[in-house]
Amino acid sequence: MFIKIYPENPNRRAIDRVVNTLRDGGTVIYPTDTVYALGCDAMNVRAVEKLCLFKGISRKHNLSIICYDLSNISEYAKVNNAAFKLMRKNLPGAFTFILPTGSELPKIYKNRKEVGIRVPDNNIVRMLVQELGNPIMTTSIHDDDEIIEYITDPELIYEKYKDEVDIIIDGGYGSTEPSTIVNCTGDTFEIVRQGKGILLCY
Numbered sequence: 001m002f003i004k005i006y007p008e009n010p011n012r013r014a015i016d017r018v019v020n021t022l023r024d025g026g027t028v029i030y031p032t033d034t035v036y037a038l039g040c041d042a043m044n045v046r047a048v049e050k051l052c053l054f055k056g057i058s059r060k061h062n063l064s065i066i067c068y069d070l071s072n073i074s075e076y077a078k079v080n081n082a083a084f085k086l087m088r089k090n091l092p093g094a095f096t097f098i099l100p101t102g103s104e105l106p107k108i109y110k111n112r113k114e115v116g117i118r119v120p121d122n123n124i125v126r127m128l129v130q131e132l133g134n135p136i137m138t139t140s141i142h143d144d145d146e147i148i149e150y151i152t153d154p155e156l157i158y159e160k161y162k163d164e165v166d167i168i169i170d171g172g173y174g175s176t177e178p179s180t181i182v183n184c185t186g187d188t189f190e191i192v193r194q195g196k197g198i199l200l201c202y
Contacts, residue, residue, distance in 0.1 A: 001166065001167045001168070002154075002158050002162070002167075002168050002170060003017065003018065003167060003168070003169050003170065004169075004170045005018075005124050005169050005170070005171055006171075006172075007031065007122060007123045007124050007171050007172060008123070010123055010124050010127050015124075015127050015128060015131055016131065017167075018030075018128055018167055018169065019128060019131045019132050021166050021167050022040060022041045022044075022047075022128070022132050022136070023041065023132065025040070025041065025044050025046055025047040025050070026040065026047070026165075026166035026167065027039070027040050027047065027050065027051055027054070027165045027166055028040070028128075028165065028166060028167045028168070028169065029141060029157060029161060029165055029167070029168040029169065030124060030125050030128065030169045030171065031122055031124055031125065031154075031169060031171030031172065031174055032066075032118075032120040032122050032125055032138075032174075032179075033092070033093065033094050033120040033121040033122045033175075033196070034094050034120070034140075034174075034175050034177055034178050034179045034195065034196050035140045035141065035142075035151060035152075035174055035175055035176065035177070035178055036140075036141050036151070036152075036154070036157055036174045037125075037138045037139060037140050037141060038051065038054075038055065038138070038139055038140075038141050038161075038165065039051070039066065039136040039137055039138040039139070040136065040137055041132060041134050041136065041137070042065045042076075042105070042106075042109075042134055042135040042136055042137040043105075043106060043134040043135070044134075045106045045107070045108055047137075048063075048106070048108050048137050049108065051137060051139070052108075054164065055139055057139065062098065062112065062114055062115070062116055063108075063109055063112060063115055063116065063137060063139075064096055064115065064116030064117070064118055064137070064138050064139065065105075065115060065116070065117060065118070065135035065136065065137055065138065066118045066119070066120060066125055066126075066129055066135055066136045066138045067117060067118070067119050067129060067135050068119070068126050068129045068130045069091075069092075069119060069126075070084065070087055070088060070091065070119065073087075073117065074102060075102055075103070075104040076101075076102045076104055076105055076115065076117070076135060077099035077100065077101065077102045077115055077117055078099060078100040078101070078102055079099055079184070082189075083097070083099065083184040083189070086182070086184070086189060086199075086201070087117070087119075087184075089200050089201070090197065090199060090200055091119040092119045092120060092121040092122075092126070093119070093120075093121050093197050094120070094121065094177075094179045094180060094195060094196035094197035095118070095179055095180050095181075095182060095197045095199070096116040096117070096118050096179045096180070096181045096182070097116065097117045097118075097182050097184050098114050098115075098116050098117075098181065098182065098183045098184060098185055098192070099114065099115060099116075099117055099184050099185060100113060100114060100115075100185055101113060101114060101115045102115070113185075114185055116181070118138060118179065120179075122171070124169060124171045140178055141157065141161075151174065151176055152173050152174045152175065152176060153173060153174075154168065154169070154170035154171065154172070154173070154174070155170070158170075175196060177195050177196035178193070178195040178196065179195045179196060179197060180193060180194055180195040180196065180197035180198075180199060181193040181195070182199060
């Protein structure tokens with residue numbers, strides 16, 4: 001299914017349709033503030049396993065989740081005061097913050113010591129998370145032959161994935177830059193990949 005949703009004013013009926021698909025264990029491709037991404041309900045173990053299998057993500061691969069905001073971040077990750085201040089200064093934004101895994105995530109995450117936290121500056125995906133009531137497990141889509149138009153154009157994404165995922169959201173053209181990844185698991189913060197976001201210190 002191909003659904004057009006405008007990021008400035010997301011249509012409630014379209015959002016509800018996508019949320020129902022996520023609740024049923026479906027997979028969705030959606031826009032973020034960086035590249036288009038593929039995701040599912042982060043608390044649905046079967047959906048996460050299906051997505052990992054589809055993407056070829058191994059047990060050693062770090063998983064990332066999208067949250068609506070930082071209000072309940074401690075349920076999903078262990079975050080100290082310094083890391084929380086840094087995240088509050090930079091989110092919503094084009095960042096993935098790597099943190100120790102929290103206690104409320106399903107076992108598939110607990111097999112990993114770290115989890116990536118995202119709060120994108122994009123109304124569509126944040127509204128999906130808010131209405132779902134759970135984080136969305138997220139991974140960027142990419143093309144092996146690096147055709148830029150494919151990465152950014154939702155119609156071309158649809159042509160490639162229409163038979164492999166349940167819903168593809170057309171939220172306008174995407175970016176080619178991924179998020180900036182910041183490791184917050186140690187005593188100091190480390191940018192491990194510089195992407196679209198410019199980190200602001202508190």
